[in-house]
Amino acid sequence: MAARVRFAPSPTGFLHIGSVHTALFNWLFARxxxxxxxxxxxxxxxxxxxxxxxDQIQESLRWLGLDWDGQVTFQLERMVRAQEVAKQLVxxxxxxxxxxxxxxxxxxxxxxxxxxxxxxAIEYPNEKLEDxxxxxxxxxxxxxxxxxxxxxxxxxxxxxxxxxxVSNTPxxxxxxxxxxxxxxxxxxxxLLNGPDGKKLxxxxxxxxxxEFRGAGFIPEALVNYLAxxxxxxxxxxxxxxxxxxxxxxxxxxxxxxxxTFDYEKLTHMNGVYLRALPPTEYADRLVAYLREQGYAWxxxxxxxxxxxxxxxxxxxxxxxxxxxxxxxxxxxxxxxxDGAVLPAVxxxxxxxxxxxxxxxxxxxxxxxxxxxxxPRQAFRPIxxxxxxxxxxxxxxxxxxxxxxxxxxxxxxxxxSGLGGASGSSAR
RNA sequence: GCCCCCGUCGACUAGCGGCCUAGGUCACAGCCCUUUCAAGGCUGUAGCACGGGUUCGAAUCCCGUCGGGGGCACCA
Numbered sequence: 001m002a003a004r005v006r007f008a009p010s011p012t013g014f015l016h017i018g019s020v021h022t023a024l025f026n027w028l029f030a031r032x033x034x035x036x037x038x039x040x041x042x043x044x045x046x047x048x049x050x051x052x053x054x055d056q057i058q059e060s061l062r063w064l065g066l067d068w069d070g071q072v073t074f075q076l077e078r079m080v081r082a083q084e085v086a087k088q089l090v091x092x093x094x095x096x097x098x099x100x101x102x103x104x105x106x107x108x109x110x111x112x113x114x115x116x117x118x119x120x121a122i123e124y125p126n127e128k129l130e131d132x133x134x135x136x137x138x139x140x141x142x143x144x145x146x147x148x149x150x151x152x153x154x155x156x157x158x159x160x161x162x163x164x165x166v167s168n169t170p171x172x173x174x175x176x177x178x179x180x181x182x183x184x185x186x187x188x189x190x191l192l193n194g195p196d197g198k199k200l201x202x203x204x205x206x207x208x209x210x211e212f213r214g215a216g217f218i219p220e221a222l223v224n225y226l227a228x229x230x231x232x233x234x235x236x237x238x239x240x241x242x243x244x245x246x247x248x249x250x251x252x253x254x255x256x257x258x259x260t261f262d263y264e265k266l267t268h269m270n271g272v273y274l275r276a277l278p279p280t281e282y283a284d285r286l287v288a289y290l291r292e293q294g295y296a297w298x299x300x301x302x303x304x305x306x307x308x309x310x311x312x313x314x315x316x317x318x319x320x321x322x323x324x325x326x327x328x329x330x331x332x333x334x335x336x337x338d339g340a341v342l343p344a345v346x347x348x349x350x351x352x353x354x355x356x357x358x359x360x361x362x363x364x365x366x367x368x369x370x371x372x373x374x375p376r377q378a379f380r381p382i383x384x385x386x387x388x389x390x391x392x393x394x395x396x397x398x399x400x401x402x403x404x405x406x407x408x409x410x411x412x413x414x415x416s417g418l419g420g421a422s423g424s425s426a427r
Numbered sequence: 428g429c430c431c432c433c434g435u436c437g438a439c440u441a442g443c444g445g446c447c448u449a450g451g452u453c454a455c456a457g458c459c460c461u462u463u464c465a466a467g468g469c470u471g472u473a474g475c476a477c478g479g480g481u482u483c484g485a486a487u488c489c490c491g492u493c494g495g496g497g498g499c500a501c502c503a
């Protein structure tokens with residue numbers, strides 16, 4: 001039988017990165033096995049918020065490239081079916097009515113055991129199993145009942161989920177057994193922690209797919225990084241394409257212990273992916289990102305600036321700060337302690353025949369040499385006057401892009417009203 | 428409190444009894460390159476939680492301790 005797995009998020013807000021992690025493992029497993037990856041929404045009502053969250057989840061998965069098979073299913077649609085099954089269980093005396101609710105009769109001797117594909121053999125003493133509520137007194141079935149029931153209905157062969165579900169497993173196993181179901185295999189993947197070892201939360205930084213997207217991470221980097229949390233291919237391979245991940249993924253190589261989400265490593269990897277992009281595609285992504293983020297900067301100028309920053313920034317989100325000076329004048333972040341060279345620079349720039357990076361560089365180096373200045377001494381004030389910062393893209397390329405007139409303007413205007421923005425503004 | 432799971436550098440991990448004076452990556456430090464910042468190159472700091480066993484031999488197997496996480500709802 002072909003493998004069939006499912007990702008079953010509850011529609012509460014945005015998709016959390018921890019959920020994405022288990023979704024990814026499900027997806028990689030399904031694709032590797034040539035099986036199916038189902039998307040099931042565990043909704044318990046049909047409010048507007050749920051509808052929005054449902055759309056959001058799908059949008060996030062699409063952005064990540066985690067495509068699912070078949071139609072999205074909703075837990076709520078299975079409510080009546082679940083109630084019927086509960087009645088059947090009562091009729092068979094495997095469950096009983098209790099103050100209006102339906103409870104499952106758990107065995108109180110022996111152990112419930114299963115061979116977890118990741119954790120290995122696990123035994124759970126049945127005496128610790130409570131008679132869980134199957135259906136609430138208001139008629140709504142509970143998670144621990146519907147979830148395994150839906151797995152049965154959907155023909156799920158492998159339940160791949162977070163380790164926070166291991167103690168639910170014996171309960172669900174008992175319910176499934178009472179239903180006469182063929183039991184699925186279970187694989188509990190390690191949880192993700194924040195840098196402080198605690199559960200990943202708001203204060204650790206980006207948390208949801210949307211936040212990572214907004215911060216300028218790109219999906220292939222995020223997917224690659226996430227795959228490496230709790231799974232590894234060998235002792236040295238880290239950069240892998242989507243296809244390589246699918247080809248190499250296996251549950252046998254998934255680790256048992258929780259992993260700490262390291263934003264710095266993700267950022268580094270994102271930079272690696274960004275730099276490896278063909279220039280045109282890099283520009284495309286940058287343009288799309290800036291548009292998404294609400295920047296109204298001139299697209300042609302963004303495309304021209306793109307190659308100047310590609311080698312420099314690790315996330316698309318760094319672009320606005322790093323390259324804003326291309327779009328508006330910026331007051332120097334620190335005083336020009338030695339701006340004496342500037343008039344000579346302006347003059348030089350006015351005189352050179354062609355205003356391209358190579359010519360500019362040659363002329364300015366010659367100027368610095370003539371003034372007996374080291375390159376870094378001579379160029380620092382120029383960079384500051386031009387970009388407002390001591391950190392920027394290549395100086396000569398930036399001058400070329402800015403153009404002769406604007407460059408000279410900025411260099412001459414220093415001290416006199418610099419900071420008055422011109423051109424289009426952001427947000 | 429009870430139950431379950433986990434425990435290799437600061438972080439992610441390789442290691443499934445001898446190949447380990449423990450390898451790779453991020454971070455960190457130094458050097459090189461360099462118009463700044465990155466990138467890149469080279470070098471380095473840093474780890475088998477602890478204590479008992481088993482074995483000729485243990486990071487690898489067993490037990491205990493300690494530590495961490497998860498769960499114990501008419502939440503999902």
